[in-house]
Amino acid sequence: MKRFFVPMQLTCLSLAVCTQLYAADINSTENTSTEPSTTKMETIVVTATRSAKNIADIAGTVYSIPRQEIEKQSNAGKSTSDILGVLIPSLTAGSGTTSNYGMTMRGRVVQYMIDGVPQTGYRDLSRQLNSISPAMIERIEVVSGASSIYGSGATGGIINIITRRGGDEPLSFETKLGVTSGNNIKSDAMAYEVSQVMNFNQGDVKGTLGASYAKRGEFQDSHGKRIGPEVAQTDRQDTDTLDLNGRVSWKIADGQNLSFGANYFHDEQDSEYGPDYGPNLAVLMERKTPSLHAVKGLQLDEQPLTERYGFNTQYENQDFLGHHLNLEAYYRNEVARFYPSVNGFDHPSLKTYLVSQSESEMEVLGARVALQKDFDVANKTLGLTYGVDYENEKDSATFRRYDLNTFQQSNGLNFKAQGKYGFGPDVETSKIGAFVQAQMDVTDRIGVQAGVRQEYVESKVAASTPYSEQVVANDVPGYQAKTLNGGKIDHDATLFNLGAVYHLTDEQQLFANFSQGANLPDVQRMLRDVPAGFEVSNKSIQPIKVNSYEVGWRKQSATGLNAGLSAFYNDSNKSIKFGQPNFTIDVVDTDERVYGLEGNMSYQLQPDWTVGGTLAYTRGQFKNTTGAWQELDAIRVAPLKGTVFSEWQFDHDMSLRVQALAVGGTDKAKKDAEKYGSRAPAEIKGFSTMDVIFNTKAGPGNLGLGVYNVWNNDYKSVYSQSVSTVYGPISSLPAQGRTYGLSYSLKY
Numbered sequence: 001m002k003r004f005f006v007p008m009q010l011t012c013l014s015l016a017v018c019t020q021l022y023a024a025d026i027n028s029t030e031n032t033s034t035e036p037s038t039t040k041m042e043t044i045v046v047t048a049t050r051s052a053k054n055i056a057d058i059a060g061t062v063y064s065i066p067r068q069e070i071e072k073q074s075n076a077g078k079s080t081s082d083i084l085g086v087l088i089p090s091l092t093a094g095s096g097t098t099s100n101y102g103m104t105m106r107g108r109v110v111q112y113m114i115d116g117v118p119q120t121g122y123r124d125l126s127r128q129l130n131s132i133s134p135a136m137i138e139r140i141e142v143v144s145g146a147s148s149i150y151g152s153g154a155t156g157g158i159i160n161i162i163t164r165r166g167g168d169e170p171l172s173f174e175t176k177l178g179v180t181s182g183n184n185i186k187s188d189a190m191a192y193e194v195s196q197v198m199n200f201n202q203g204d205v206k207g208t209l210g211a212s213y214a215k216r217g218e219f220q221d222s223h224g225k226r227i228g229p230e231v232a233q234t235d236r237q238d239t240d241t242l243d244l245n246g247r248v249s250w251k252i253a254d255g256q257n258l259s260f261g262a263n264y265f266h267d268e269q270d271s272e273y274g275p276d277y278g279p280n281l282a283v284l285m286e287r288k289t290p291s292l293h294a295v296k297g298l299q300l301d302e303q304p305l306t307e308r309y310g311f312n313t314q315y316e317n318q319d320f321l322g323h324h325l326n327l328e329a330y331y332r333n334e335v336a337r338f339y340p341s342v343n344g345f346d347h348p349s350l351k352t353y354l355v356s357q358s359e360s361e362m363e364v365l366g367a368r369v370a371l372q373k374d375f376d377v378a379n380k381t382l383g384l385t386y387g388v389d390y391e392n393e394k395d396s397a398t399f400r401r402y403d404l405n406t407f408q409q410s411n412g413l414n415f416k417a418q419g420k421y422g423f424g425p426d427v428e429t430s431k432i433g434a435f436v437q438a439q440m441d442v443t444d445r446i447g448v449q450a451g452v453r454q455e456y457v458e459s460k461v462a463a464s465t466p467y468s469e470q471v472v473a474n475d476v477p478g479y480q481a482k483t484l485n486g487g488k489i490d491h492d493a494t495l496f497n498l499g500a501v502y503h504l505t506d507e508q509q510l511f512a513n514f515s516q517g518a519n520l521p522d523v524q525r526m527l528r529d530v531p532a533g534f535e536v537s538n539k540s541i542q543p544i545k546v547n548s549y550e551v552g553w554r555k556q557s558a559t560g561l562n563a564g565l566s567a568f569y570n571d572s573n574k575s576i577k578f579g580q581p582n583f584t585i586d587v588v589d590t591d592e593r594v595y596g597l598e599g600n601m602s603y604q605l606q607p608d609w610t611v612g613g614t615l616a617y618t619r620g621q622f623k624n625t626t627g628a629w630q631e632l633d634a635i636r637v638a639p640l641k642g643t644v645f646s647e648w649q650f651d652h653d654m655s656l657r658v659q660a661l662a663v664g665g666t667d668k669a670k671k672d673a674e675k676y677g678s679r680a681p682a683e684i685k686g687f688s689t690m691d692v693i694f695n696t697k698a699g700p701g702n703l704g705l706g707v708y709n710v711w712n713n714d715y716k717s718v719y720s721q722s723v724s725t726v727y728g729p730i731s732s733l734p735a736q737g738r739t740y741g742l743s744y745s746l747k748y
Contacts, residue, residue, distance in 0.1 A: 057447055059499030059511040060550055061566045061598065063088055063142040067164075072657060072693055074134035075178065075706035075741040079236065081129035084159065086661055088142055089598040089616035091159075092638035093663055094129075095719030096219075096735055098267070098306065099233035101126035102719050105144060106568055107594030107620040107637040108156030108546060109519050115163055115247075115261055117312050117330045120153050122429045122459070123362050123395035123524050125336040126233070127306050129159075131265045133212040133243040135176060135195035138162045144598070145568060146517030146548035148453050148497035149435055155517040155546040155570075163245050163261070166206035167199040174199075178704075178743035180216075182736065183712060184224030191216040193743075207248035214241040218273075218294070222714040222737035226294045228275050231339045232727040233719075234304040238271035255318035264309040274298035275730055277412040283730055284342060284412070290730045299414045302357065302400060305337040324372040326387075331365045340402055340415055349479055350472045355402040355415070358423055360524075366391035377440070386436040393430075395524040397423040399467065421471065424528035425464035425484060429520075431457045437497075445503045449513075451496070457543070458490040459523050461536045469532060484527070487536030491543050493518045512551045519544045544574045559607075565599035575622050593629075594620040594637060613644035624676055631669040633681035634722040640664030653697040662688040663718060682725045687715035687735075701746035712738040 055062070065087055073083045085094030085103065091110075092103040104110065112119040112128035119128045139162050147154035178193040195212040216239050218226040229235055242265070249259040273294035282288035310332030317325040340357040370387035403416040437451035465473075469481035499513030520543045527536065552566030571593040596619055602612030617640050620632035645659040665686035673680040694705045717735050724732035 055556060056503065056509050057501055059449055059501045059513045061144040061552060061564065065140040065142070067138050070134050070137055070140070072695060075693060075704035075743045078134065078741070079130050080132055080134055080137070083134060084129060084140065086643060086659070089600060089614040089641065090144055090618065090638070093641060093661065093718055095717050097230045097233050097235045097719065098130050098304065099126045100129040101233055102635045102722060104636060104638060105156035106570060106596065107618055107632065108146065108570065109153065110156050111147065111154035111158045113158060113160040114263065115312065116160060116328070117310065117332065118153065121362050121364055121393050121395070122520055123360060123522055125334065125360055127336055131306055131308050132161060133195065133214070133241070135212045136163055136210050136243055136245045138164045145550055146515050146546045146570060148451060148495040148515045148517060149437065152431060152455065152457060152518050152520055155519045155544070163247060163263070164197055164208040164210050165247070166201050166208050166249065168201060169199065170201055172199045172747065173197065174745065174747050176743060176745040178741065180739060180741045182218070182220030182224065183738040184220055188217045189220055204251040205248065207246065209246045210244070212243040219736050221734040222712045224737065226273065227733055227736070228292045228294045229271065229273060229339065230731060230733060231275055231341060232723060232731045234269070234339050238273070239267055239269045241267040257316045259314045262311050265306065267306045269303040271303065272296055272298050274413045281408065281412060292733050295413065297413045300340065302337065304339050305335065308332065308334040322373060326370045328368045329366070333363050335359065335361045342407065345471065347468050347472050349476050353404055354471065355404055355407045356399040357402070358397060358399040360395070360397040363394045364391065380440055380442070383439045384436070388432070388434045391431045392428070394426070394428050396426045397524060397528070399423040421467050422464055423467050424524050425486065426462040427459055427524040429457065429459040429523070431455065447501045449499045453495045454492070455495065455518065456490070456492045457520055458488065460488055461486045461523065461527065466530065466532055467528070482532035484530065484532050484534060485536065489523065489536065489538055489541050491520065491538065493543065493545060507557050508553070508555045510553050515548050517546045517548065519546070542574065544572050546570050546572045559604050561603050563599070563601040565597065567597050569593070569595040591623040592620070594618060608649040611646045613642060615642045624678070626676060628676065630676055631672045633669040634666070634684045634718050639666050639684050639718060653702070655695045657693040658690065659693070660688060660690045662686070680725065682721050684718060684721050687713065689713055698744070701744055704743040704745070706741040708739045708741065709737060
């Protein structure tokens with residue numbers, strides 16, 4: 001049940017092979033098309049080492065979002081997921097829940113990273129964007145399209161979150177206080193935030209230490225009523241969140257740097273409210289439409305939780321045998337606990353209902369090495385980057401069973417634990433990949449990039465007892481539980497990329513690229529529901545390989561018009577299906593294609609007035625059993641999405657931004673499913689929201705005020721609508737109504 005402005009693209013990623021490996025401290029000017037600038041645009045660095053790339057030289061679409069923009073969007077209360085759902089054109093709009101499940105880019109899976117360290121594992125818990133506070137972010141780099149460099153896990157793109165870096169001052173501090181409230185202002189509807197950042201620079205040693213804490217109350221719909229809990233992916237109501245981040249860099253010699261980073265995130269719910277299942281659980285019996293309200297009286301000791309901690313160390317040597325060397329090692333551990341659910345349990349020896357709450361844990365360690373060197377070839381410079389990376393991931397899951405009678409008698413509010421069970425086999429996955437990437441300017445106007453990656457992935461599945469066998473053995477005297485034999489799944493893939501940039505002028509470029517990415521399905525989750533006799537082998541579980549194509553144009557200017565437009569197409573010969581009756585995951589041998597357009601524009605009408613917007617159209621289809629192309633649903637492919645904004649800069653560091661988000665409705669997938677006799681996904685109804693964000697100097701600090709969903713529109717997010725046919729109507733919750741955020745920040 002658990003379970004988702006400057007344009008460039010980097011599918012060729014000759015820029016970022018090492019840059020994604022080593023997030024070094026940089027001194028570069030970053031511009032965003034949402035803000036006016038009166039200086040010459042300088043080099044934009046994407047997840048930088050010293051191999052900086054000017055945006056004009058990149059064959060594709062990338063978005064670089066600086067801290068100033070993130071601070072504006074997050075006056076108080078906004079999650080990283082909500083912010084990026086507005087700022088990144090091809091990313092599905094935020095769900096408003098704890099999860100980023102269903103937030104795809106170009107209809108494919110996103111690889112999330114923090115300081116270049118992958119956060120999206122083979123067991124994808126879909127909480128990456130809600131596992132770091134906006135206050136801890138320095139900038140965010142976004143790569144649209146499949147990545148050949150990273151291989152597994154980046155078939156839709158990469159979102160790399162770079163944490164705070166040390167400043168130029170010997171010692172400096174930043175303090176921020178914030179409060180958020182729904183439209184029906186009362187103590188239960190308030191959220192409070194406080195963050196503290198310390199930057200230090202002592203010459204050869206510099207760094208940042210940061211802490212953020214938030215305590216949230218209820219979320220209100222447009223009628224001022226408390227929104228019911230999201231029982232599938234969980235929500236952010238009544239949660240306490242602690243986020244700790246730190247990084248220290250040491251210049252150990254000329255051209256050599258060593259850095260160490262650590263982070264800890266803890267988010268746990270402590271609520272007295274459960275869902276309204278109706279009289280005698282009528283909603284669960286499908287005899288009643290849910291009210292979607294919250295009901296007081298929840299008695300649940302172990303409530304939803306996300307806990308994550310990680311470490312990474314990075315070493316850079318700018319002259320190692322004539323190369324630029326980057327080394328990195330990392331470790332992370334993550335635990336995610338979900339809300340209890342009740343599902344039918346159908347076994348030849350036992351038919352009942354099972355009230356269960358799952359918890360997943362993953363442990364990841366890895367190492368990377370990358371070398372860079374420029375060669376003189378026929379009086380031209382050939383830039384070469386090559387290296388090796390290794391990663392090991394261990395995944396396990398359990399579930400806590402609750403007494404069915406207690407659940408029924410309390411109408412789904414009281415949970416009495418009955419024991420803990422294994423929830424699928426333990427899986428250990430190892431990945432090793434080697435790559436080489438080249439780039440060259442063949443003329444003054446034409447640059448080319450090409451590369452190849454060879455990757456090998458092995459998953460070892462431990463022998464286990466399926467949870468269904470465990471339950472029957474516990475409930476039926478004399479029953480002997482059957483065992484699922486272990487096994488090994490291994491695959492290798494060769495992935496290519498090729499791209500070119502043509503400079504029309506100093507400000508305008510055309511680009512084109514081809515790249516490949518691969519994604520291994522969630523093995524641990526796939527094997528959760530299989531019977532004891534299932535054979536674990538390469539035949540039963542296979543990876544998905546994606547081919548991605550893109551052409552585009554962009555114009556960049558320090559003043560005036562900044563714009564970009566790209567067209568993309570990607571395809572694969574396999575598809576992942578997720579659905580009822582037990583929320584299973586299957587890999588289906590069928591062709592799949594996704595195509596569309598995305599673009600953005602900003603125009604500086606006056607030195608203190610900028611307007612702009614973004615637009616993304618994505619359409620996806622799979623070939624059904626009749627051989628016809630059938631529409632993919634909104635869980636996979638984001639509906640039409642557009643944004644517009646107008647921003648004014650005034651004297652005394654005062655600014656005002658008005659922005660709007662519009663998401664189009666679609667019933668294509670539903671109609672196609674009805675036409676071909678398959679299970680129909682939900683129809684998506686379009687919606688729009690408007691936000692007003694105001695910032696001004698106030699005393700020694702800065703005051704921020706945000707009013708979100710200004711018109712108090714009554715709507716449901718794309719996520720809430722699309723999962724209604726997967727998790728049931730109890731998850732089809734309304735979005736937040738008008739919300740106010742007030743913050744005060746001080747730098748000293």
